[in-house]
C-alpha cells in the first residue's frame with residue numbers, strides 16, 4: 386500500500402488498533418513503533434542514565450497527526466503533548482492544506498554558533514581584527530576537537546567577532562559558526578568553544594569567560610509555506626478575518642505571544658516526541674520573533690494571494706538532531722523517527738516547521754470564525770470527565786451531556802456522572 390497520511394476515523398479506533406493502522410499507512414513494521422506503548426518504551430534503567438537522581442518516569446500522551454503532505458511526501462507525525470485539541474488541530478489544517486498540495490519547506494545549512502566572551506581587552510576594535518586575522522588557526526583548533534564531525538562533512542564554517550557594549554565595558558565576543566550535520570550540536574560546539582577560548586583570548590588581548598552556544602540559532606533556519614483554499618475555508622469574508630487576526634499578531638506583542646504559542650504547540654510536540662531539546666527550540670523561536678524595529682512580533686505571516694486564498698509562511702530556527710541528546714537512547718524517540726521516515730536532521734526540522742505552521746493556521750482559523758472553545762473544549766471535555774472519575778466506558782456519555790448542557794466544567798461533570806450512575 387503506498388504510504389499515506391490520510392487515515393479517516395483513526396480517532397474511533399482503540400490505541401492498539403490505531404498504532405497498527407498508523408504503521409500500515411506509513412509502511413513500517415508495527416514492531417518498529419511498539420515503543421510508543423509504555424510497556425516497551427523508556428525503562429527506569431535507561432532513564433537512570435539520562436538525568437540525575439531519577440525516581441520515576443513521567444508519561445506524556447503521544448498522538449499521531451494525520452493528513453500531512455510535506456514536499457509532496459505523505460507524513461504521519463508523532464506529537465507528544467498534554468494539551469487537548471492540538472493533534473486534532475494540526476490534522477485539520479493539514480487536511481485543508483492538501484487541497485493545494487500540502488506544505489513546501491526549505492532550510493539553511495545546519496550551522497550552530499558558539500560564543501566566546503573575552504573581557505578586559507584594552508583595544509576591542511583591534512582585538513576583533515586580530516582574531517579575524519587568526520581565523521584559519523582558530524578553525525583548525527576547533528575542528529581538531531571533533532574529527533568525526535569533520536569526517537561527516539561538518540565542522541567550523543567561519544568565525545565572526547562582535548563587540549558588545551555593556552554597562553561594565555565592551556566585550557569582544559567571538560562566534561564559532563559550526564555545521565553540525567545531523568546533531569542538534571550543543572555539546573559539539575561547546576566543546577570547540579572551550580578548546581579555543583584560551584588561544585582566542587591571548588590573540589585578542591583579554592581573558593576568556595563564557596564559552597557556550599547561542600540558542601539564537603539564526604544561521605539554522607527552516608521555512609514552511611502552504612496555501613489554504615478560500616472556498617474550503619468558507620469564502621472571502623473568512624479569508625479577510627483570518628488575515629485580520631494574523632495582522633493583529635504581527636502588530637501587537639500581546640497577541641503575538643499567543644499566536645506564537647500556537648505555533649509552538651505544534652513545534653514542541655514533535656520536538657519532544659523525537660527526544661530533542663524543547664527549551665532550546667523555544668528559546669530560538671522567541672528570540673527570532675523580533676521585528677526590524679525591535680518589537681516582539683509573530684513568527685508567521687498570512688497573506689491573500691491573487692486567487693483569494695490564504696498563503697501562510699513561517700520561518701524560525703530549528704536546532705534538532707537525529708543523533709545525540711536523548712534521541713538515540715529513548716526508544717519512543719527512535720520509534721518516532723522511524724514513523725517520520727526522516728534521513729537527516731534537516732528533513733526532521735522541516736517537518737516540524739510545517740507542523741508549527743499547520744497548528745498556527747488551525748488556531749487562527751478557529752479564532753477568526755467560531756472561536757476556539759467549541760472545538761477545543763469538546764476535546765478538553767474528555768479530560769474533565771476523566772478528572773471527575775468517569776471510567777473509560779462512562780466518558781462518552783458524560784462528555785455528550787456536559788457539551789449539550791454547554792457546561793464543560795468539573796462541578797457539572799460530577800453532577801452528570803452522579804445522575805448517570807443513578808440511572809437518571
Ligand SMILES: CC(C)(COP(=O)([O-])OP(=O)([O-])OC[C@H]1O[C@@H](n2cnc3c(N)ncnc32)[C@H](O)[C@@H]1OP(=O)([O-])[O-])[C@@H](O)C(=O)NCCC(=O)NCCSC(=O)C[C@@](C)(O)CC(=O)[O-]
Nearest residue numbers: 394396470471473474476477643644647747748749751760
Ligand atoms: C478541534 C478542531 C479540529 C475541530 O474542528 P471540526 O471542524 O469540528 O473537526 P471535524 O470533525 O470536521 O474534523 C476535521 C479534521 O480535524 C481533525 N480532527 C477533528 N477532530 C478530531 C479528533 N477528535 N481526533 C483526531 N482528529 C480530529 C481530523 O483530521 C478531521 O478530518 P478527518 O481526518 O477525520 O477527515 C478545530 O476546531 C480546530 O482546529 N480548532 C483549533 C484548536 C486549537 O488550536 N487547539 C490548540 C489549543 S488552543 C491554544 O493553546 C492555541 C491558541 C488558540 O491560543 C493559539 C492562538 O491563540 O493563536
Ligand SMILES: NC(=O)C1=CN([C@@H]2O[C@H](COP(=O)(O)OP(=O)(O)OC[C@H]3O[C@@H](n4cnc5c(N)ncnc54)[C@H](OP(=O)(O)O)[C@@H]3O)[C@@H](O)[C@H]2O)C=CC1
Nearest residue numbers: 533534565566567568569570571572573662665708709710
Ligand atoms: N543551551 C543548550 O541548548 C544546551 C543544550 N545541551 C544539550 O546538548 C544535547 C545536544 O548536543 P549534541 O552535540 O547534539 O549532542 P551529542 O554530543 O550527544 O551528539 C553530537 C555527536 O554525535 C556524533 N554524531 C554521529 N553521527 C553524526 C552526524 N551524522 N552528524 C553529527 N554528529 C554525529 C558526533 O560525535 P562523535 O564525533 O563522537 O561521533 C557529534 O559530536 C541536547 O541534549 C541538549 O539538551 C547542552 C548544553 C546546552
